[in-house]
């Protein structure tokens with residue numbers, strides 16, 4: 001039996017439509033938003049998966065259902081044999097949760113007091129609590145700000161404290177929703193080292209959502225890519241990269257700052273500031289050929305050819321809604 005088993009999971013929200021004048025006051029128009037549409041996957045004990053997707057894809061909604069904060073509209077979730085939104089008291093003992101976008105610590109209390117409160121709430125045996133706290137203080141370098149109120153510490157310090165708080169009770173499952181959001185490069189690296197430690201030394205099962213693809217490259221062998229509530233890819237990161245290996249990008253700056261002409265045989269270009277990006281496969285196109293086509297209609301000021309990395313690959317999947325077949329038996333893309 002998998003550690004996390006998700007089948008045909010759906011979550012819809014009903015939201016009030018804005019506008020509509022006075023009439024809307026008496027008969028408010030309602031609209032349903034399907035945040036998660038029929039997703040299924042399995043995660044084995046000790047596995048770590050990167051959960052990726054653009055803003056609004058449904059990542060946090062999934063994590064909230066997995067952690068029992070939201071009840072699904074339909075579908076199944078079993079985590080270590082338990083239904084997350086039932087048996088709450090027993091379930092929260094098993095899991096650690098960090099939501100990077102909001103704090104689970106007490107804002108006005110010193111960091112250390114939050115930890116003490118958590119010890120009481122989770123009834124963590126004194127000896128275990130002190131052993132864990134000692135270790136996390138060292139690895140996460142918490143000592144400089146342990147006595148400061150949470151509201152006065154920096155974002156990077158707070159995230160380290162959040163991770164410590166989520167792990168004091170030694171959960172075997174960890175749900176991390178954007179744990180590196182807004183952090184500088186050094187702070188991100190420290191968080192990654194810690195996540196790797198928890199995964200490798202404690203064999204925790206981890207679901208990690210992030211917009212930082214370096215997090216994924218450093219930490220995850222398996223990724224799931226979500227968009228519009230559907231899983232577009234579930235499989236090995238290596239396989240995903242291999243699939244697009246050899247893809248190139250031509251980056252041009254055109255004299256006309258608003259032009260981004262579509263070229264025959266190529267996908268829609270993307271504009272970012274003054275630059276226009278064309279993705280191409282060197283087996284079917286050459287950079288020179290593309291430049292010649294462009295040159296007929298535009299004045300080109302600057303040119304660069306790049307190899308496609310993970311970021312390009314992911315963007316292509318989002319843009320083209322590329323769906324990879326998922327093998328039912330393994331839950332992995334083939």
Ligand SMILES: Nc1ncnc2c1ncn2[C@@H]1O[C@H](COP(=O)(O)OP(=O)(O)OP(=O)(O)O)[C@@H](O)[C@H]1O
Nearest residue numbers: 013015033035053054055056057058059060061062
């Ligand atoms: N409580 C709610 N009520 C109504 N709609 C909601 C609610 N929570 C989420 N949604 C909607 O569900 C969709 C998915 O939201 P979700 O927060 O899961 O996305 P996400 O993938 O975590 O995005 P981000 O990368 O921005 O954090 C969005 O369209 C969002 O507006």
Ligand SMILES: [Mg+2]
Nearest residue numbers: 059060061177
């Ligand atoms: Mg989110």
